[in-house]
Amino acid sequence: MRKGYLYTIFFFAILMLASCSATKFVPDGSYLLDEVKVITDNKEVKPSNLRMYVRQNPNAKWFSLIKTQLYVYDLSGRDSTKWINKFLRKIGDAPVIYNESEAKRSQEEITKAVQNMGYMGASVKRVTKTKKKKLKLHYEVTTGKPYIVRTLNYDIKDSKIAEYMQKDSASTLLKEGMLFDVNVLDDERQRITDNLLRKGYYKFNKDYISYTADTVRNTYLVDLTLHLHPFKLRTEDTPREHYQYRINKINFITDYDVLQSSALSSIEINDSIHYKDYPIYYKDKLYLRPKVLTDNLRFSVGDLYNERDVQRTYTYFGRLPALKYTNIRFFETTVGDTTMLNCYVMLTKSKHKSISFELEGTNSAGDLGAAASVSFQHRNLFHGSETFMMKFRGAYEAITGLQGDYRNNNYTEYGVETSINFPSFLFPFLSSDFKRNIRATTEFGLQYSYQLRPEFSRTVASASWSYKWTQRQRTQHRIDMIDIGYLYLPWISDKFREDYINKGQNHIFEYNYKNRLIVRMGYSYNFNSAGNALINNTITSNSYSIRANIESAGNILYALSKATSLHKNNDGEYAILGIPYAQYIKGDFDFAKNIRIDHRNSLAFHAGIGIAVPYGNAKTIPFEKQYFSGGANSVRGWSVRDLGPGSFPGDGNFLNQSGDIKLDASIEYRSKLFWKFQGAAFIDAGNIWTIRDYANQPGGVFKFNKFYKQIAVAYGLGLRLDLDFFVLRFDGGMKAINPAYESGKQRWPIIHPDFSRDFAFHFAVGYPF
Incomplete structure (x- = not known):
């Protein structure tokens, strides 16, 4: 711990020394632009709205505090040919030298912006303050009386x-x-x-x-x-009223090459058909059914031209995986004495078949292994842009630390999954107009995996039917009409059964290592205010997101069991064909908000709550549906599945550190560092609890008069490598409040830190929220 303090003091000493030479590369007679502020005398005109007109800003600060990159640049020597100086200058930032002409242009643009707001008598005064080679620049805005x-x-x-x-x-x-x-x-x-x-x-x-x-x-x-003003195509034309245009004909060209000329005469066409008075032109073979083309068209012959319907048509065709590009063009034509529009919907075909291979390394609690998969995808299976996918996966992992006699010491898994996605809402008894307007996709899936461990073998099979759709690029919905999962354990080793199951002390072990049927339905809602403008939930703009999910299982089976007076098994559960089924209801809600401070810094908040209640045919939640706390996306002062429930300190068995209720909250300050690196400082809080009081989880039950005392708190720093298409995240968290202790030094690690005891390192892909 003492070394940690020394390293911290040394780091700040380096920064202090660097700050003393911040003007090292500022020429004589020039000034380092140290600060820029916009000040207004009117609370209705916010300085933050005028910052965009400032053309020259000072060197960036890490976490809005320290000009680290400037100091790194100033650590370089005068000789620019040396590699170390080149490197320091590359990762650092050169000093921003105050430019009088840029400041004057900023003053003019701020003045114009305020005048455009209605304060036509507004004026802006530049005030500069210099100290040695540093300059502070203030733009003082006097708005005057508004018009x-x-x-x-x-x-x-x-x-x-x-x-x-x-x-x-x-x-x-x-x-x-x-x-x-x-x-x-x-x-x-x-x-x-x-x-x-x-x-x-x-x-x-x-x-x-x-x-x-x-x-x-x-x-x-x-x-x-x-x-x-009246319509005039050219200056010399006679003014006239504006024309309203109607659609005359709609033509489809299905083999348009975007790399060739857009002139209709240059498009290669070999054949055509007519479907419901729509001409469809193609080159060799029509790869989409005509009905698919017309169903995704949002305007018709004879309609008034509607720009919104054109954009909706772009959106509809953009959802079809069989297509790569869509281009809609209109040409004027005269029909009798009326000017109308001929429409051409030009489509570019995508690559329909693909095969991909994946190879990955695995690390499960220190056990190393590898996994490989091969998948095949067809994006136009039935000529209606249906996406078919089949994936085969295999994995191997060497297991260490096993005690006792087991017949092997490795883990193997073989699995296959397949799905087919239809770009339409498939459901009987619904009108065609309703199905088109909802813009949903329908997916059917099957999965099967076989797992062999030293302790047991397990087979997991599932079948699903779901719908997904998006509204205005911001809201996503998903309905799981039915998801049937079957867990089958054909073999359990005698030692594992004796040590963990037959003792009757662990309700989770007992419940989750028996054959089980889960028949569930669910709905999930996702909203992101930034829509497509958000990039990796980073500092592009102010935004917020909402996620909600609710699911239930076993209700239909329970009603059938009651109606048919089905007999219960020895464990007091109803069973279908000898297989007991789970029954529960589960709900989750998450809210996240991103506040942009400036182009390099932002503040992010997150809060989440979840509860899962077993009832009827079950006394506990299936392990896969339970909550855990700690890890890269939770309270980061604890390792994954290492926190809770409640004040339970853990006993080395991760199954005991799961619960039915979860609370999470985080605040994170994010700052762009250099190149593609970003930094973060965070505070996390949360925990999990059980609904019932179990002997093997003492202190884990949720109680209104105690739960707030059992909320864990952590703090830490993070480093993120933003590669645009994905983000690598490295977070280090320290415990601040440990709910496993009611009092004493160990309850307050923030006051009495111990690095070896309280630190947790996390590596993850993507942001935590």
Whole structure:
């Protein structure tokens, strides 16, 4: 522990020495830009909203505290040809030298931004303070009195558009008494344009909308008028009313090559068919059923052009694994004296068949092994973009630390799984329109695995039927209509049975090492406010996510057992064909929020709760459905499955460290370090509890007057390597409050730390939340 303190003191001493030379590479007559602040005299104009207009910022700080990368750069020598100096400069940041012209441009842009908010008399003053070779820069914003819209008028000579705008007037962003905010005016132009693009106005854009603003003399009042300009394709054209376009014909081209010319005449077509008056052109063979093409089309012949329906069509076709790209193009055509649109839906085929191999190393509680798998995937099995997958897996692991006579000392597993995913909602008695609108995919799956350990052999088989769908790229739903799992143990060693099962002391062992049937249903909900804009849940923007899940098992079987007066077995359980079944209900809820501080730093929060209740035909939850605490995604001061339940300190048997209730909460400060590395400082809290009081888990039962005293707390630091497509995470956690002790030094490790006792290291892929 003493060495840890010495290392910490040494580290901070190095930083202090480096800070003394922060201006080492600042030329004479120049200044290091040490600080930039935006200050406003109006609480309605927030400095954070104006930071984006600052064109020059000081060197970045780790955790908003220390300019570590600048100090690393300053540790390099003057000779740039030496490798050590090159390396230090590469991983560090060169000093930011104050630039007068950049500061002036920032001042001008901030002024313009505030004036656009309605404060047309706003001014911005630059204030600089220098000390030695360092400079602090402040932009002091004086907003003045805002301009207010006194009257609002509309100059719209196109009667049809005027009618549409009148019907949509409740959604307008403009109103009398509002600030004369240029940004709001522009948003209203875009809102009107989006609305008209949904009403057939194919060629409309927001440049046809403008404003005039007359200020009342000696006041801060504005008379605002919105103008709609007539349609003109060229300057010399005669102005006319805007056309509404209808769809004339819809054509499908299924073998479009995006690398070739987009001209229709250059697309290679060998044959065509007509399906429900839709021409479908293809090169060699039509690889998708015509009904699949028309079912994913969200507009029809004769419809008014609707930009939203076009985007929905892009989304629908984008869900089909058989397709790689989709391009929808419109061409004007004259039918009689009416101008209409011919539509071409051009599709690019994806690679339908693929084989992949995976090889991985495993480490289960120190036991090393390896696993390999091979999988085959077909993305267009029945010519309807159905995805078929089959995967074979094998694993081997050398087991150490076994005591007693077992016939082998290794673990082997063989398994196969297969699934087929249909890009539509398959369910009887539902209308075609409902199935298309819900945009769900249907998946059927089968899994089988055989596991052989020194203590027992186990077979696990399951079958599932589920639905998944996404709403607006932010909300995901999943319904498990039915998931049937069968656990079969054909062989258990006599020693294992005698030591752990026959003694009757461990209810979890007894329950989970018998043949078991689990027939469950469930629903899960996931919402992420950032949608596709979020990257690895990192510091891209403010966002939050919600996850909820509920599932139940055994209810239908229990009702059948009661209705048929089925006899119970010797353990007091109903059994189907001699196999007892589990019965429980389980619910989980998680909330996470990410707050962006600046482009390098963010603050993340997480809270979660879960409860699983056995009832009816069961006295405990199947082990796979129980909760555990500790590990890389929980309270990181404890190793995985090493915390709880309650104040139970553990007895070396991980099965005893599981529970029916779980609470988790975390706060994490994340900061970009250098290159692709990010750092984190975190505090975690949580634990698990049992619903019933079991002799082999003393102190583990949940009690309202005690549970808050049994919440464990940990703190620590983390290092993350963000490789864009995945994140490698290294976290080191220290215990702060240990609920296994009611009092004394061991309950408060934060005051009396012991590194060898209280530290836990975690390696994981992805962020903890």
